[in-house]
Amino acid sequence: MARGGRAAMSTPAPASVYRSGEGLGLWEHRGKVAAVGIGHSPTARRWDGKPANSVGGISLAALRGAIEDSGVDPADVDGLVMDPTTTTGAFWPQGKPLPWDAINAYERTDDPLDGITRLSAEWMLKNMPELTGVQFTRYGMGCMSSAICVAAQAVGDGRTHTCLVLKSWHNLEGRYYQGGANAGNAIPGSSAIRSLWGTPACFGTAVQFAEYCRKYGKSHDMMAPFIENSRNNGLKFPEGYWAQHRPEEITPEDYKAARWIAKPANLFDNDMPIMVSAAYLFTTAERARQLKQKPVYILNHASSRTRPRSLTPTLDEVEEDTARTARKIYEGAGITAADLSFENMYDGFALFHQFHIEGLGYRGIKFGEALDFYQTDISIGGPNPVSPSGGNIGCGRSRFWMHTDCIQQIQRRASSRQVTGVKPEVAVSGGPMPLGGNFTVWSSTPG
Amino acid sequence: MKQGVDPDDLTRPFWEAANEGRLVIQYCADCDRLQHPPGRTCHACGSGDTLQWRQVSGRGRIYNYGVVHDCPIRLLQEDQPFNAAVVTLEEDPGIQMYSHLPGTPVDEVPVGEAVEVVFEATANGQKVPEWRVAGAQR
Ligand SMILES: [Zn+2]
Numbered sequence: 065m066a067r068g069g070r071a072a073m074s075t076p077a078p079a080s081v082y083r084s085g086e087g088l089g090l091w092e093h094r095g096k097v098a099a100v101g102i103g104h105s106p107t108a109r110r111w112d113g114k115p116a117n118s119v120g121g122i123s124l125a126a127l128r129g130a131i132e133d134s135g136v137d138p139a140d141v142d143g144l145v146m147d148p149t150t151t152t153g154a155f156w157p158q159g160k161p162l163p164w165d166a167i168n169a170y171e172r173t174d175d176p177l178d179g180i181t182r183l184s185a186e187w188m189l190k191n192m193p194e195l196t197g198v199q200f201t202r203y204g205m206g207c208m209s210s211a212i213c214v215a216a217q218a219v220g221d222g223r224t225h226t227c228l229v230l231k232s233w234h235n236l237e238g239r240y241y242q243g244g245a246n247a248g249n250a251i252p253g254s255s256a257i258r259s260l261w262g263t264p265a266c267f268g269t270a271v272q273f274a275e276y277c278r279k280y281g282k283s284h285d286m287m288a289p290f291i292e293n294s295r296n297n298g299l300k301f302p303e304g305y306w307a308q309h310r311p312e313e314i315t316p317e318d319y320k321a322a323r324w325i326a327k328p329a330n331l332f333d334n335d336m337p338i339m340v341s342a343a344y345l346f347t348t349a350e351r352a353r354q355l356k357q358k359p360v361y362i363l364n365h366a367s368s369r370t371r372p373r374s375l376t377p378t379l380d381e382v383e384e385d386t387a388r389t390a391r392k393i394y395e396g397a398g399i400t401a402a403d404l405s406f407e408n409m410y411d412g413f414a415l416f417h418q419f420h421i422e423g424l425g426y427r428g429i430k431f432g433e434a435l436d437f438y439q440t441d442i443s444i445g446g447p448n449p450v451s452p453s454g455g456n457i458g459c460g461r462s463r464f465w466m467h468t469d470c471i472q473q474i475q476r477r478a479s480s481r482q483v484t485g486v487k488p489e490v491a492v493s494g495g496p497m498p499l500g501g502n503f504t505v506w507s508s509t510p511g
Numbered sequence: 512m513k514q515g516v517d518p519d520d521l522t523r524p525f526w527e528a529a530n531e532g533r534l535v536i537q538y539c540a541d542c543d544r545l546q547h548p549p550g551r552t553c554h555a556c557g558s559g560d561t562l563q564w565r566q567v568s569g570r571g572r573i574y575n576y577g578v579v580h581d582c583p584i585r586l587l588q589e590d591q592p593f594n595a596a597v598v599t600l601e602e603d604p605g606i607q608m609y610s611h612l613p614g615t616p617v618d619e620v621p622v623g624e625a626v627e628v629v630f631e632a633t634a635n636g637q638k639v640p641e642w643r644v645a646g647a648q649r
Contacts, residue, residue, distance in 0.1 A: 263579060
């Protein structure tokens, strides 16, 4: 079969693939799909212009890493689920000459920026001739969290039996979101209704957090142990940006002294855009048991598709939805909060992590209690690990550290990050936002 | 200073009303429900034919706020830090509008206080609804 023709016109998975409704019962494929292999590219703050470090180049490294790690024959891979969007907020500047050296270093598609500032399944398959058997490609849009849902469902449904799952990010020069329309003198009326006030990306989360502090009598300083713990865990994540490039702890004093971005969100409540790619290999539970790594079974995937009533979600809207999401997560997996060995909910921005874990009722905490919980032992060595991956705060912006960590912890190969105060048996990860996220339950046994 | 606004089809009535000193919000006649930001269809019933624009009183309350210290918009960067408040409408507290709260000192925002709409010129002269604490000096 001609390469490149196989994956022509890959499309986003339809909304029906995601388990966003309530009352769906146990997931029909509970325990029948497993993650086995993991591949990560090296990280970088920005692209240096070298072909191998382009978003296409690092994606090849991640996918090949996942194949090798799982021990499958590349010819046995028959599925690829990925996100074609790779931007962290950086776009190729208009009028800037295209990077032809990098473009021509690979088999290209009709779009010269494919592999540079975006990534199609076609590009991936053209550049991986060893993948001779891929007959299923699909896009899970936005995050690894959605790609995981799409891939888990596809393997469960029998559309692919050995499926690579990929998410990659590019970052170019310049400050985050400072170009384009934001540098202009006028903007279209529809976006002006929201954008004229100059609120940075973290603003919605910042004001939700402000409302939370007023309602429950908490303070921003109470976040310091969470930030310190996240960076500590991230520095134990050899695949992460801070561990690789800037092994710097964040002390409570550093945190409290950091400059504001949108008060009450400061610099360390925001994550840092980087270049990175990760891939997983999913397969059926039966096939997984023949492979090199210990299978990590997927008990459920669940999604939130809730939209706020107006410009930004209120605390009531957030709490209602995180509680609803938790019901979906637990119902489909057939578990309760008491079954969670640890949690790896999303943290980029740090100031919404507490919404996720209060919704889950992790360790019995209720709304308004997470910041007090952060003042107790939340380390990987204690009985109540919080964000053992270190998340985006500890490792840089990828929105996938939490998934890699769940798989590695349950496989007991999280190296110096391995949880020791609990047995790693069942965990949940997912995000991004409290409204609109995608979540996965991972388990050491099929159920 | 705020960026200028180029009204588009969806939002032209909102911006034209602002230039006339009136605040109008999209309204679904079938659902008897305001919605903001405006959409092509009603977020509740999905209909596009039932949407109108309804003038509201221009009275509201400060629901919440943050202080922007690192703004992505070039034209606003010289004004940093500045208040960015979430104001809710008297007619329907579920409807939010953003505000810089002109006249209110930075980070001294009285959450819960009543506010009144004013109309402020942007970089290209298009006026935009803003909000002042009720009774404050203009
Ligand atoms: Zn309606």
